[in-house]
Amino acid sequence: MTIHAPTARLSVPVEAFRLENGLDVVVVPDRRAPVVTHMVWYRNGSADDPAGKSGIAHFLEHLMFKGTARWPAGEFSKIVAGYGGQENAFTSFDYTAYFQRVPKEHLRAMMDYEADRMTGLSFDEAVVAPERDVVLEERRMRVDADPAAQLGEEFSSALFVHHPYGTPIIGWEHEIEGLTRADAFTYYQRFYTPENAILVVAGDTDLDETRKLAEATYGKIAARGEAPARKRPSEPDPRAERRVSLSDPRVRQPSLRRGWLTPTYLSGDRGEVFALELAAEILGGGTTSRLYRRLCAEEEIAAGASAYFMGSMVDRAAFQLSASPRPGTDMAKLEAGLDAALATFLADGPSELELARARTRLVAETVFARDSQSSLARIFGASLAVGETVEDVLAWPERIESVTREAVIEVARRYLRPDRSVTGLLLPAA
Amino acid sequence: MTIHAPTARLSVPVEAFRLENGLDVVVVPDRRAPVVTHMVWYRNGSADDPAGKSGIAHFLEHLMFKGTARWPAGEFSKIVAGYGGQENAFTSFDYTAYFQRVPKEHLRAMMDYEADRMTGLSFDEAVVAPERDVVLEERRMRVDADPAAQLGEEFSSALFVHHPYGTPIIGWEHEIEGLTRADAFTYYQRFYTPENAILVVAGDTDLDETRKLAEATYGKIAARGEAPARKRPSEPDPRAERRVSLSDPRVRQPSLRRGWLTPTYLSGDRGEVFALELAAEILGGGTTSRLYRRLCAEEEIAAGASAYFMGSMVDRAAFQLSASPRPGTDMAKLEAGLDAALATFLADGPSELELARARTRLVAETVFARDSQSSLARIFGASLAVGETVEDVLAWPERIESVTREAVIEVARRYLRPDRSVTGLLLPAA
Numbered sequence: 001m002t003i004h005a006p007t008a009r010l011s012v013p014v015e016a017f018r019l020e021n022g023l024d025v026v027v028v029p030d031r032r033a034p035v036v037t038h039m040v041w042y043r044n045g046s047a048d049d050p051a052g053k054s055g056i057a058h059f060l061e062h063l064m065f066k067g068t069a070r071w072p073a074g075e076f077s078k079i080v081a082g083y084g085g086q087e088n089a090f091t092s093f094d095y096t097a098y099f100q101r102v103p104k105e106h107l108r109a110m111m112d113y114e115a116d117r118m119t120g121l122s123f124d125e126a127v128v129a130p131e132r133d134v135v136l137e138e139r140r141m142r143v144d145a146d147p148a149a150q151l152g153e154e155f156s157s158a159l160f161v162h163h164p165y166g167t168p169i170i171g172w173e174h175e176i177e178g179l180t181r182a183d184a185f186t187y188y189q190r191f192y193t194p195e196n197a198i199l200v201v202a203g204d205t206d207l208d209e210t211r212k213l214a215e216a217t218y219g220k221i222a223a224r225g226e227a228p229a230r231k232r233p234s235e236p237d238p239r240a241e242r243r244v245s246l247s248d249p250r251v252r253q254p255s256l257r258r259g260w261l262t263p264t265y266l267s268g269d270r271g272e273v274f275a276l277e278l279a280a281e282i283l284g285g286g287t288t289s290r291l292y293r294r295l296c297a298e299e300e301i302a303a304g305a306s307a308y309f310m311g312s313m314v315d316r317a318a319f320q321l322s323a324s325p326r327p328g329t330d331m332a333k334l335e336a337g338l339d340a341a342l343a344t345f346l347a348d349g350p351s352e353l354e355l356a357r358a359r360t361r362l363v364a365e366t367v368f369a370r371d372s373q374s375s376l377a378r379i380f381g382a383s384l385a386v387g388e389t390v391e392d393v394l395a396w397p398e399r400i401e402s403v404t405r406e407a408v409i410e411v412a413r414r415y416l417r418p419d420r421s422v423t424g425l426l427l428p429a430a
Numbered sequence: 431m432t433i434h435a436p437t438a439r440l441s442v443p444v445e446a447f448r449l450e451n452g453l454d455v456v457v458v459p460d461r462r463a464p465v466v467t468h469m470v471w472y473r474n475g476s477a478d479d480p481a482g483k484s485g486i487a488h489f490l491e492h493l494m495f496k497g498t499a500r501w502p503a504g505e506f507s508k509i510v511a512g513y514g515g516q517e518n519a520f521t522s523f524d525y526t527a528y529f530q531r532v533p534k535e536h537l538r539a540m541m542d543y544e545a546d547r548m549t550g551l552s553f554d555e556a557v558v559a560p561e562r563d564v565v566l567e568e569r570r571m572r573v574d575a576d577p578a579a580q581l582g583e584e585f586s587s588a589l590f591v592h593h594p595y596g597t598p599i600i601g602w603e604h605e606i607e608g609l610t611r612a613d614a615f616t617y618y619q620r621f622y623t624p625e626n627a628i629l630v631v632a633g634d635t636d637l638d639e640t641r642k643l644a645e646a647t648y649g650k651i652a653a654r655g656e657a658p659a660r661k662r663p664s665e666p667d668p669r670a671e672r673r674v675s676l677s678d679p680r681v682r683q684p685s686l687r688r689g690w691l692t693p694t695y696l697s698g699d700r701g702e703v704f705a706l707e708l709a710a711e712i713l714g715g716g717t718t719s720r721l722y723r724r725l726c727a728e729e730e731i732a733a734g735a736s737a738y739f740m741g742s743m744v745d746r747a748a749f750q751l752s753a754s755p756r757p758g759t760d761m762a763k764l765e766a767g768l769d770a771a772l773a774t775f776l777a778d779g780p781s782e783l784e785l786a787r788a789r790t791r792l793v794a795e796t797v798f799a800r801d802s803q804s805s806l807a808r809i810f811g812a813s814l815a816v817g818e819t820v821e822d823v824l825a826w827p828e829r830i831e832s833v834t835r836e837a838v839i840e841v842a843r844r845y846l847r848p849d850r851s852v853t854g855l856l857l858p859a860a
Contacts, residue, residue, distance in 0.1 A: 051481040052663040054592075154670040161587035162484075162602065172592065172666045233482040236602045239676060240584040240854075246670040247849060419677060424670075 008363060008398035012370055015207045016390050019214060021223035022195035026380050027210045028202035030373050036203030037374045038110040039099040041381040044191040046169040047093045048230055055171015056187050058091040059135055059179050066127045068120040076113050093165050094314045095385035101374060104204040111217035118192050119221055128181040139170050147248035148426055154244040155424035159259050159318055163235035194218060195227035198384050202377035235316055238420045245425035256334055257322040257424040262415045264313045266387045273311035274399050275407040276319060280309035281358035282350045284321055288357060294341045301329045301337045314386050319415060331425060349409035363397040438793060438828035442800055445637045446820050449644060451653035452625035456810050457640045458632035460803050466633030467804045468540040469529040471811040474621040476599040477523045478660055485601015486617050488521040489565055489609050496557045498550040506543050523595050524744045525815035531804060534634040541647035548622050549651055558611040569600050577678035578856055584674040585854035589689050589748055593665035624648060625657040628814050632807035665746055668850045675855035686764055687752040687854040692845045694743045696817045703741035704829050705837040706749060710739035711788035712780045714751055718787060724771045731759045731767045744816050749845060761855060776846065779839035793827040
């Protein structure tokens with residue numbers, strides 16, 4: 001069987017420029033339909049929450065929908081809905097983003113709105129406290145009601161003992177409770193600035209139109225002089241094997257996860273990170289992956305097995321494997337199976353076929369993403385928000401294609417060490 | 431066998447007052463020998479290190495010996511040595527303390543000196559960088575060369591995933607490397623103030639003399655207006671059982687430790703904390719303790735077993751058990767034995783005899799400490815530095831004597847839960 005990789009370099013008509021006030025703009029023309037995706041990315045996420053104020057990035061995302069002098073709370077959402085558009089926002093470790101997808105003729109209105117709430121957020125006291133309660137309720141629903149989410153928090157805390165990637169994006173409950181209007185306002189003043197933002201417009205527009213509209217809207221915002229600095233404690237290298245286990249009567253599907261710290265495109269040797277992307281895909285990408293075939297199909301001890309890795313983080317990334325036992329298989333047996341499968345992989349590495357398949361799948365995913373306007377906008381936004389460049393995004397597939405079998409073996413042995421691993425067990429109550 | 435407790439209340443002639451600039455003074459006259467113990471305690475420790483600047487409290491302790499305009503580095507130490515005196519300093523999570531023990535006639539000189547370095551530290555650039563290297567070397571000696579210390583760091587990080595009690599007092603290596611003269615100076619300006627300090631003088635002096643000398647020395651320091659605030663993230667309640675294990679070929683004596691978070695005298699219900707002190711003493715205080723008798727003497731699986739608890743912390747305390755296997759006993763067997771011993775204790779509680787013995791031992795320790803001038807100075811300094819009062823120290827033995835068996839059972843069941851425990855394993859390399 002021979003695998004032919006598709007053309008490696010990502011072929012996308014993308015243009016980037018910077019407004020005088022420091023706001024970065026990326027334009028990705030896509031004329032297939034008369035719609036645009038308009039996103040604003042801020043280069044601050046939960047890992048930039050000040051010590052003791054966890055959850056404030058996410059809280060601010062909520063408050064961003066609570067109105068300005070020009071558009072009181074809810075008004076703009078009605079307008080977007082009236083256009084038949086969609087809007088949303090999300091907070092991650094390294095960034096916070098806001099987006100709308102609307103018919104192309106409304107792009108200017110989206111820019112007016114985002115520019116307005118970049119500087120003019122109301123922060124009514126009457127809104128702040130109830131919204132904090134909304135966030136607390138969101139946390140209760142997502143975490144307190146879900147043992148898997150609780151184990152996820154414990155697992156992250158064990159993986160990152162010092163860096164704020166170990167703190168939940170939504171924040172610790174007791175710290176959310178303590179967030180005040182003053183905290184939110186100080187945070188907003190610090191991070192919601194043109195120098196800290198990236199505008200991504202994908203869709204039925206072009207460079208000239210986007211530039212003209214951006215200058216007329218975002219361009220009116222005064223520069224602050226410089227972008228806010230990210231100030232984060234960095235993670236010490238782990239010295240021990242760590243395990244967390246959570247038993248809860250609500251657990252119906254037990255599961256096992258294992259994680260390791262790795263470098264990122266930004267913080268480490270990029271070659272290693274490309275190789276780690278492939279290692280994750282080979283080990284746990286879909287039903288032809290090493291772990292799935294071995295644990296689910298051959299040994300029949302797992303109901304599922306997968307891997308996760310995202311190298312596009314600012315400081316450190318986590319390489320994660322997970323598996324859930326088949327009914328009747330106990331966790332110790334599943335874990336022994338995972339240990340053995342990993343040991344084989346570390347000893348022998350992937351076959352050339354596994355490597356070729358994984359390369360093809362990863363590159364194909366990017367190529368498929370190219371066909372989705374909003375995926376593409378998201379890839380550029382997320383990459384630029386962590387400090388990568390447009391060129392990094394375009395060259396990613398060819399870099400992935402050039403990873404060798406030896407490089408995969410080398411990074412797997414360097415980073416996926418049993419004595420540096422974190423294991424999480426989700427178990428039914430005894 | 432009947433146990434008679436000694437008189438419970440601590441009988442010590444102690445006086446306390448505050449200088450106009452906010453400096454607290456505690457005097458403990460002790461005329462048995464013509465010497466004095468002179469200590470200055472600052473209410474800041476490693477847990478007050480700013481985020482990303484771990485180790486700065488300890489680094490500043492080093493820099494405090496690096497001279498002022500009046501006494502260049504080393505000069506004062508020579509003077510103290512010339513008096514036949516001793517001096518030292520230490521940094522803990524909640525405080526930093528400096529002390530000298532000298533013939534009584536030199537008390538004034540000690541005050542002159544400490545008052546001088548409270549405000550006049552030189553911070554020569556030529557001194558800061560080499561001293562940072564000294565601290566790094568200290569860390570290498572203490573931690574990098576010692577697997578038990580490494581496991582200790584991992585264990586603390588697992589116990590405190592968010593609160594800075596999980597960060598080593600000496601700091602993470604990469605953060606020590608980044609400490610600058612400016613960091614140290616900012617820290618010094620913030621914390622080395624009269625309002626943040628406690629002077630403890632024990633020995634051949636009295637209230638009037640100490641007050642006169644303190645006013646003539648420390649009293650000249652300008653007030654800053656208020657004490658610096660401690661700003662620390664607090665610890666979320668654990669939701670999972672956590673384990674860390676470290677294997678190293680240098681390990682000759684394997685060991686097992688287990689810990690739980692508990693309240694402190696300052697942060698929790700004091701009655702619970704007194705009961706936890708007794709629980710620790712009953713479980714692991716000496717060779718008549720429950721764990722020692724059961725694991726070492728009866729089952730012969732442990733070479734040693736002990737417990738540690740200190741409720742005098744600002745935010746949270748850690749209740750810890752530890753044991754090491756006899757040669758030939760594997761860790762799984764030792765751990766099963768510890769689990770079983772603890773389960774019995776949680777089910778049945780201590781006997782009245784165990785409780786009485788533990789009360790007597792704890793109270794006797796305090797009474798013995800009363801006979802040591804420097805121990806007494808240290809007890810008052812440490813207690814006041816975390817926010818307790820002189821009265822708390824004096825009443826401690828009678829509070830310990832009033833703890834009931836039911837209270838011990840209740841706190842043990844509430845806090846020593848298996849599903850909230852952190853286990854640390856130190857193992858020889860496989």
